[in-house]
């Protein structure tokens with residue numbers, strides 16, 4: 001897990017400055033320190049969370065840092081709070097997640113004789129490509145298993161939800177915002193007459209605005 | 220908003236009217252009826268907010284403004300709900316709307332007469348023009364001194380400044396020989412004394428309109444019509460979810476039943492204005508079947524039919540210079556040259572707008588819609604400060620395949636969740652392709668690289684259509700139900716066709732008009 005210490009100190013200083021409102025600072029710092037609360041309701045088993053975390057790290061690979069995606073997603077699933085809609089062809093979010101995680105692990109054991117979380121990166125990505133192309137035939141659940149099986153098309157739809165969930169968690173993380181030198185959090189202090197932005201338009205920057213991260217892969 | 224000293228009515232008191240929902244449809248008529256001296260109560264499912272104190276500049280925190288009651292999305296181009304098109308709270312979806320306020324084009328009200336598709340509106344844009352003018356003045360709309368597609372039009376405030384995506388669209392459109400103009404936006408470009416309320420601060424270009432404006436610059440209902448309504452004696456009850464109606468022997472609504480906390484409360488009333496939006500309005504009518512198994516106000520069988528969503532295709536590109544797409548009013552440039560575009564192989568048209576965007580919304584669009592994952596995804600997300608978008612709002616024709624129904628799944632109150640079927644027809648598919656080609660050309664001309672298209676649909680429209688014929692419509696041209704004489708519907712559900720213009724200004728115009736019609740004769744019938 002990343003901690004306050006790992007964030008660029010000048011971005012932390014921005015978060016602490018009076019250009020960021022108290023409410024905004026509070027949500028950012030809370031997110032940064034997010035760790036499991038004892039006694040929290042959980043929805044997924046330890047094994048399911050392990051598969052989920054492995055999947056999430058394929059969707060958003062991060063060199064030298066990590067985010068506990070499985071924890072955030074589990075917390076949301078346990079609360080039963082979705083995003084306001086779901087594909088009609090998918091079962092409710094928790095059932096879909098559980099069905100998909102089981103199917104992926106079954107696939108990995110069948111094709112590679114090992115659990116998904118233990119696979120080398122290339123084999124994990126290969127598995128995701130099978131889901132993405134709508135070709136993952138999940139096979140029948142083991143007897144005694146209470147999770148329903150998803151069809152290949154359902155897996156494809158679910159994978160889109162997974163990408164959205166994981167990417168949203170990644171992008172909202174203060175360390176990601178710091179890497180981008182994202183200026184939007186600093187829209188002014190707490191008075192009603194916010195300072196906001198004056199330098200608009202191509203290539204214009206405020207005197208206080210952090211220099212945006214240099215683009216790595218010029219296209 | 221401050222509700223501390225508002226007037227209150229007893230639940231046993233037979234109030235003149237109950238308004239359900241306080242968004243674009245509910246708020247203007249609430250103010251107008253209260254000002255006319257009516258005793259009136261608004262029931263709003265969502266919370267009451269204090270934007271300056273409660274709204275963080277953060278997209279995750281803003282999800283409290285979204286309607287998160289789950290909806291099931293079906294069809295070949297299922298539309299996304301929640302943050303994409305549905306809000307809640309005192310002020311409705313207008314708390315998180317984008318405040319882009321073009322008027323409807325007169326041709327689009329007569330699309331059937333003109334092009335033989337869709338349906339005509341049971342009125343003309345001339346009927347709405349006085350209301351458009353009233354709204355633009357009251358809300359403090361900022362816009363250009365000269366509006367190229369309607370030279371007569373005058374906006375009360377000068378335009379908001381152009382941000383990088385707007386400059387780029389200007390460049391791209393100029394290269395293609397198309398006109399573009401500063402957009403009409405419902406954010407005040409300078410401090411504005413709101414009639415009957417406080418001074419609203421000028422827009423500070425923070426770009427978080429979709430997450431709730433913190434300083435009153437954006438004309439959401441909680442800083443415009445709702446304070447006016449409260450000042451005139453209306454009561455607004457937050458966190459009150461309506462789930463039933465009581466009818467008397469004449470088939471009129473005599474009381475509204477709502478849930479507040481763990482309690483069911485009954486409010487007696489003489490008339491009801493149902494303004495819960497184009498998903499919750501038909502859902503409630505289908506749910507309250509009372510004596511009729513087809514649902515309330517549904518002898519036509521049209522409740523829930525004709526669901527429409529705008530074709531809202533976007534094109535994104537990367538630019539060498541920094542764009543910082545979070546800065547500035549997000550959509551500050553418009554073109555209406557595409558309302559009837561050249562080389563069209565479809566009916567109707569679309570308007571084009573420049574797009575700024577905040578990072579999480581953008582990243583999730585990339586992950587879901589561009590289909591990236593792994594290193595290509597992370598690498599592309601690093602380009603955030605260099606991207607800019609351009610997008611359309613395109614007309615959508617009513618289609619038999621597109622409708623809302625109740626599913627078998629219940630929500631926490633046991634009310635069935637809505638399932639919405641939505642598939643683009645040939646017309647929408649062609650329009651989207653035309654727009655994609657045009658916007659890609661504009662982005663190339665503006666210097667973009669790594670250009671890609673994001674397919675999406677926006678807004679929830681139709682489902683309780685207005686029209687002349689009781690057999691094929693749910694309400695008449697004034698918004699009154701054909702079946703239940705003291706039930707009026709006023710929200711995005713009454714639209715006979717989608718129109719390329721973004722909906723809220725037209726919904727508000729209909730709201731003021733419905734209030735006038737009600738005051739003229741509705742009360743006495």
Ligand SMILES: Cc1cc2nc3c(=O)[nH]c(=O)nc-3n(C[C@H](O)[C@H](O)[C@H](O)COP(=O)(O)OP(=O)(O)OC[C@H]3O[C@@H](n4cnc5c(N)ncnc54)[C@H](O)[C@@H]3O)c2cc1C
Pocket residue numbers: 239240241242243244245262263264265302303304305306307308309310311312313315316317318319320429459460461462494495496497499500503678709710711712721722723724726
């Ligand atoms: C992110 C976003 C951006 C947008 N941008 C623009 C734009 O730039 N320009 C534009 O013109 N339009 C825009 N819109 C659309 C615009 O906000 C809507 O068209 C408009 O608000 C719809 O008005 P309405 O009255 O139909 O419903 P709403 O404004 O949604 O109001 C309905 C209200 O009813 C309440 N309600 C629902 N059910 C019940 C019940 N059973 N009991 C009590 N209360 C209930 C809801 O909580 C809600 O507050 C945008 C919308 C969103 C979400």
Ligand code: SF4
Pocket residue numbers: 406421422423424425426427428429431432433434436437547548549
């Ligand atoms: S850009 Fe302007 S209107 Fe939008 S949220 Fe910021 S201050 Fe409000």
